[in-house]
Amino acid sequence: MLANNNRRAIDRMAKSTLRNNKGRNLIIFLSIVLASFMLFSIFTAGITYFKMQRLQNIRLNGGEYDAIMYGVTEEQREKCENNPDIKRTGVLAMSGYIESTEKDGTVEASCIWADPVCWDEIMAPARDWVIGVYPKADNEVMVTKEALEQAGLAGLTVGDSFSAGYRDGNGNLLTKEFIISGMWDGYGTKNAFYVSEAFYRESGYDVSEARCGRFHLDFDRLVMTSGEQEAFIESLDLGKQQAVYFTSDMGYSLPIFFGLCTLAAVTCLCAYLLIYNILYLAVSGNVRYYGLLQTVGMTGRQIRRLIRRQMMFLGCAGVLGGLLAGGAVSFLLLPSVIRFLGIRAGEEGDVLITLNPAVVLLTVALTAFTIYMGSRKPVKMAVSVSPLEAAGYRPAQGKDGRRRTGRGRLIPRMALDQVLKDKKKSAVIIVSLAAGLSVFLCLSTLLESQAARTIVTNHMNNDITVANDTLKKEDPAEHRDLLTEDFLRRLEEVGGVSQVYPLIYGQITVPWEPDFADLWMEEFYAKWMNIPYSDEAEEYKEYPENFGSVILGVSEAEFPYLQETVGAELDKEEFLSGRSCVLYRNGLDLTMDDLAGKEVTCAEYGNSENTRTFRIAGLTDEGYYSGPMLGYPPTVIVSDAVVREFIPAPVVSKAGIRYAEEYDEQTEQEVLDLLRSSPDAKDFSWESKLESMQEVERAQGNMREVGIGIALILALIGILNYVNTVTGNIQRRQDELAILESVGMTDRQRNRMLILEGLFFAGGSLILTATAGLAVTYAVYQSMNYMQAPFVVPVWPLVGMAVFITAVCVGIPLAAGARMIRKGSVVERVRLI
Structure with missing residues (x-):
């Protein structure tokens, strides 16, 4: 054709x-x-x-960055700044902790210095507004309304002053008259007091220390594989105390x-x-x-x-x-x-x-x-x-054009x-x-x-956790029993509260012995201290009371959750009877393979004759079990009945509260009203799952x-x-x-x-x-x-x-x-x- x-x-x-x-x-x-x-x-x-x-991740992270490094040396900083794949770097430096103000004796707020790149570029996308200027003098601070409220200083604004007691990097408790040079709002660490570089230089801290330096890295690339991340970390030649963490955007980019x-x-x-x-x-x-x-x-x-x-x-x-x-x-x-x-x-x-x-x-x-x-x-x-x-x-009838007589309707x-x-x-x-x-x-x-x-979680999925902040003070004489049986009963009687889980607390010492205690302290000093363990080993042997720690008691109802956080099978009967315990790992590199068959001996603080020995059954990384304060020896977790038998006058460190209906705003308001109406209201702090959810929704x-x-x-x-x-x-x-x-x-x-x-x-x-x-x-x-x-x-x-x-x-x-x-x-x- x-x-x-x-x-x-x-x-x-x-x-x-x-x-x-x-x-x-x-x-x-x-x-x-x-x-x-x-x-x-x-x-x-x-x-x-x-x-x-x-944008959500920027807000939840408190800034626009891809990785954060704990502690940074001058060599590492120079290497990162010369890396063509890194767009910018910024430094946050922990410079102390405010422990009290003229209006509140139990404040827990960090003093943080942010360098110009970190404050003006990295953290800027996470801020809604700023009034005033960033601190320049050693007595100036930049704060949020939330930080002032938590410190008992609600109502203060730019230009106002207040007196606060803070602890520097050498452990000294100092008092200073601060002036508010600026205020901000947005996302990130909102309960911190941002200070000047002059304050940081006098604080006794150094950014090379993991306890101080937070080195922020913003990469000039969208995708970075896990292999590339590991190669970058290896190139920095990190010390034992240092660590690098990639954000979710970069860590899961591919x-x-x-x-x-x-x-x-x-x-x-x-x-x-x-x-x-x-x-x-x-x-x-x-x-x-x-x-x-x-x-x-x-x-x-x-x-x-x-x-x-x-x-x-x-x-x-x-x-x-x-x-x-x-x-x-x-x-x-x-x-x-x-x-x-x-x-x-x-x-x-x-x-x-x-x-x-x-x-x-x-x-x-x-x-x-x-x-x-x-x-x-x-x-x-x-x-x-x-x-x-x-x-x-005609339209096709399929591969087989023959018709068969079928069965059925x-x-x-x-x-x-x-x-x-x-x-x-x-x-x-x-x-x-x-x-x-x-x-x-x-x-x-x-x-x-x-x-x-869904993404907001809490200990045991509790709706709110209330803590006794007086137990965080270093002087035991200032500790007070605020979460009493009567107060806990009043919390349980709030309409909508289904369960209250108290965490019992007592002070202990862990006497030196060559098997477990020496191993733990060696690892602790290598991980968290700037001096070798050998410098203080003799003092620890002679005076273990100078190295206090805490023992925590959990209820039988809380045992299944503790079991989940340990990741190993616990013998319930052995744990509840006081023959075994769990230790809070505190970021150490120890595993149960290192502690297999070992025991820990505890003594009542101030009474070395009253001792108990427990088999170490597991390790947990759950921050809820860190206790009001972290000592050098381990935090020991046992059943609440054992703590009451062992410690003469234990107190409730914190209490987890669960509502009959999750995220119940009315029940939460009644609980908060009870806390705020207490004469000890300033000595309570709480973590609310409802407030966290609202913050995430806002982000x-x-x-x-x-x-x-x-x-x-x-x-x-x-x-x-x-x-x-x-x-x-x-x-x-x-x-x-x-x-x-x-x-x-x-x-x-x-x-x-x-x-x-x-x-x-x-x-x-x-x-x-x-x-x-x-x-x-x-x-x-x-x-x-x-x-x-x-x-x-x-x-x-x-x-x-x-x-x-x-x-x-x-x-x-x-x-x-x-x-x-x-x-x-x-x-x-x-x-x-």
Whole structure:
């Protein structure tokens, strides 16, 4: 057959075909609109979401940096500053601790010096506002309202002065009159008093010490593998006391990047399946037309150009429509829907969606590529059909055209046969719907697991922990028993409080002995002290009371949690009876392999005759068990009954309080009212899970709202994908359905068959989502789980989505079938076959 090279005629045919087949082409147009809308909306909202996640991490870290180093020498600092991969470095220096003020005798606040780079550049993104100037004189401080309130100095402002007692690096307790040179608010260490460089120089601290220096590193790169991080740490030649910690952004940058790529790939797969399925249905329904074109001299190359020109016209219009629709949804509808659902951004204002020009280009490119890839096989099918085949073409019945008499009820069997008749088409429908549901599942799980309520943790998941701050004073004469049995009873009687867990405390000494005590002290000095253990070993042997420590008693109800923190199997009966104990590790490099078979002997402080010996059963790193103060010897943890038998007058160091309803604001207010009304209110401190959650929510800003928006878009995409596909499928089957009605199928039977078909598709997509989709979700979640939050599948959103998807899968075929019937009677529709 001779080719007719008439491109203009083909272009005119493409345009006329579009005008004359508006119904079919409208479905193709809508599928392209939906694909570009999907990509644009997901990329726009996704970029906004992860920008806000980055902002959240900056706020939670208190600054914009990628790693922090504890203690830094001049050589290490010079090496980092000369490293081309490091954009900037900043120093924070612990310069002392305020222990009291003129209004409060139990203050616990750090004095911190920040160098200009750290304060003006690294920490600036985490601040909301600053008034005044950073301290320059040795008696000036920069504070927050919270720091002043916790120090009993509420109401003071810039220019006011106060007197405070602080302890310097040499252990001296000094008093100074401070002037407030500035105030700030935002995120980070808000209970600290920021001091001048002059104060730091006089403090007796040095940034080379791990107890003092906090060297912040901001890398000039987005991705740094774990191997590169380890190589960088090794290049610094760290001392035993030094450590480098990477932030979540840098530490998990590569896994997060691959997780995002996976989500983007699944989104592109949804777009590809949508376009491919619609084009496949459109071309297969028009095979006779393309075959007959060849009888009048059109070559395969010209047919290929005809279809591609049609796709170009539809693609350009569809991409433009998708971009406009995506912009409207992302910037107008989405924030309104989120507010309609009752979700508020609070202090952060309206939901903020940002537009990146690269998103437009990426959407156009990916949509064009998807149209090209999705149309390749349908175009090949149109070109390959011969005129003879086209004249007698009927839709394929699958690989085996023979009909068998089946068993079971007729209508369910017909519905199943229809699903299995073209397995590839059915697979595309199920996979496309499951892909959208899987991405929805993944994002919903990420939102639920990374929500403030999930990532905020507390000891034993208590709602609030109350501590007796007088026990932190170095002079035992100033210790007072504030959490008495009467006060604890009053806490238990607060409506909404379900349980109170007291932690019993007593002072002890650990006499020297060559086996365990010597090993512990050697490691402690190497880790935390600037002098060798040998300098003070003789004093420890002679006067162990100069090296005091504490013993803590936990209740039987708290034992299971202690067991979890130890990470080894504890003998409950042995522990509760006082034969074994657990030690607080205090950051030392000791393991149970080092302490296997060893025992620790404790003596009552001030009474060396009263001693107890315990087998060391485990080590814990749980900071809750560090006690009011850390001694050189270990903190020993036993059962509360043992402490009461061993120590004549033990006191409650702190109490964990759990509410009947988690995050109950009314119960929390009643508990706080009881604490604040106490005559010893200034000597209490507390850690509230509710307050921590609110702080995290404030740091997250609109991140959760934008994430919900992405999930809503994905849910809509999955539904519209199915609607487009099933509508086109039923339009293609209208001849078959008309014939079935002509041989006696009633409307009720037809509707039942369509409902069952929808249920088969819904069931298949839900099963695929619950298996492969859940596996992919878990893998992506673990790669992006930089906060080590537990994997939590949101049950009710998924149940709601499953019910809704099932309803859609049932309702759309019914609606499409009803629309088909309205086109005419059975006789009229059969005549058109």
